[in-house]
Amino acid sequence: MIGTRGVPARYGGFETAVEEIGRRLADAGHEVTVYCRGERHPDRMYLGMRLVHLPAVKKKVAETLSHTALSVTHSAARRITRRGPDAALVFNAANAPLLPVLRAMRIPVATHVDGLEWKRTKWSGSGRRYYLAVERLAVRWSDALIADAVGIRDYYQEKFGAESVFIPYGAPILEGADAGKLAEAGYAPGGFHLVVARFEPENHVHLAVEGYRRSAARKPLVVVGSAPYADEYTTRVRELAGDDPRITFLGGVWDQDLLDSLYAGALTYVHGHSVGGTNPSLLRAMGAGASVLAYDVNFNREVLGEDAGRFFGDPAALAQELEAAEADPGHAADRGEEARKRAAERYVWDDIARDYERLCEDLAERRLTRRTVRPKR
Template sequence: MIGTRGVPARYGGFETAIDEIGRRLVEAGHEVTVYCRGERHPEREYLGMRLVHLPAVRSKVAETLSHTGLSVTHAAWRRVTRRGPDVALVFNAANAPLLPVLRAMRIPVATHVDGLEWKRTKWSGTGRRYYRSAESLAVRWSDALIADARGIQDYYTERFGADSVFIAYGAPILAETDTAKLAEAGYKPGEYHLVVARFEPENHVHLAVEGYRRSEATRPLVVVGSAPYADEYTKQVQELAGDDPRIRFLGGVWDQDLLDALYAGALTYLHGHSVGGTNPSLLRAMGAGASVVAYDVNFNREVLGEEAGRFFGDAESLAYQVEVAEADPGAAADRGTAARKRAAERYVWDDVATAYERLCEDLKARRLTRKTIRRKT
């Protein structure tokens, strides 16, 4: 497994997926190697997964690609010494220019293409062109593409005429949460609205803050999150909040028990993510039974359906949804129950891991190759 920060999962959706999938593949009898960057785990193994720590260039532009370059070189060298992998799972289409290194050693490759990264405002014209090109290279050089949302599948079909394997994420189903943690943080169940997001424009934290501030809500808005390389946007969000005493910024919360308690205790969880596929934060909120008000894009509608959430597209509609939830908290709680039920039925890590196992077996047996990704060009 190549292309992420690795495990134990401390950062994002890819890392959580590797944690959950990798441990289950080990339990099924497979040998799993995870390439890691960042904080080093004290052991060479984690939940049975072999860890390989390699450095990276510390910059927004080069960090992921530099680490992946070292990782694919290491995996290729292991192949030379006859200890190499049967299959490589590469996460993030941005790593596609490095796939020929694996292909040269006849290592079958599946690329998890992630979301539409080129739509993120943090990338300049050059960065966007790179990501668009990388998508094309992923189609050309992968033996299989992995999409975690039907909307991503549709995008690759329409743009490239390419088939992909649909495998969503799993959701943690939280029957109980640490209410003492919530009390220690100064909050009561049902008495606040919540945002959890990296501070990036496409996650619409600014819209959540602006919409809430326009509302007549009496329960506070709790904002969890931050982002590297986003000082200007963070300043914009704080300026929109102004001196409104109802809006509280907590910064990053790395205590998972507290974060789960915040999800479970929120009257509403305001989810503004718009360019990814199946978003792990949304699944965690649903698994905690949060009543979700989500930005109105196809990815979020796909995950929530029509019964398990409400949607907003601008500040006015968000303000309306917040006020409606405060006027009828019972209905909001019912939507949270429906969301948990939907997550428990549709987003199951055991099923996800089984799908990855089947994918790897198909790659190893050469039932999936570049020829099976049908392309227009």
């Protein structure tokens, strides 16, 4: 498993997917290697997965690709000694320029293409052109494409005529908030609204803050998250909050028990993500039974359906939803239970791991090749 920060999962959706899928593949008897960067786990094994720590250039435009370059080189070298992998899972289409290294060593590869990265405002000019180009390279050089949302699968089919394997993320199911954890942080169940997001414009943290400020909500807004390389946007968000005493910025919360309790204890969870596929933060909120107010895009409607959430497109609409939740918290709680039920039925890690197992077996047996990604017309 190549192209993420690795495990233990402390950062984002890719890392959580690697941990949840990898541990289950290891439990099923497969040898799983995860390439990692950043904070080093003290052991070479974690939950049955073998960890390989390699460095990366600490710059936005080079961090992922530099680490993946070392990872694919290491994996290819293992192949030379006949200890290499039967299949490789590469996360993020940005790593597509390095796929020929794996192909040269006859390592079949599936690329998880993620969301529509070129739409993210942090990439402009050459960065945007790069992400548009690597989508095409992922189609050209992958034996399989993995799409975590139907919307992503449809995008690759319509733009490139490319087939994808649809495998979403899973949702952890929580039965309730840890009242003690919340109390330590100064909150009570049902006593606050929540935002959890990296501070990037396409995640609409600014819209969440502006919509909340426009509302007559009495319960506080708790904002969890930050972002490397996003000082300008972070400043903008804090300026929008101004001196409103109802808004609290917690920064990154790395205590998973506290974060889970915040999801489960929130009156509403405001989800502004717009350019990804199936978003792990949204699934975690659903699994915690949070009443979701989501930015109105096809990806979020796909995950929530029609009954497990409410949608907004501007600050005024969000303000109305926040006020409605406070006016009728029982209805908001019922919507949260509907979200938890949907998550438990549709987004199950055991099922997802079995889908990845079948995918890897198909790769190893050469039942998937570049011809199955982009059939000849």
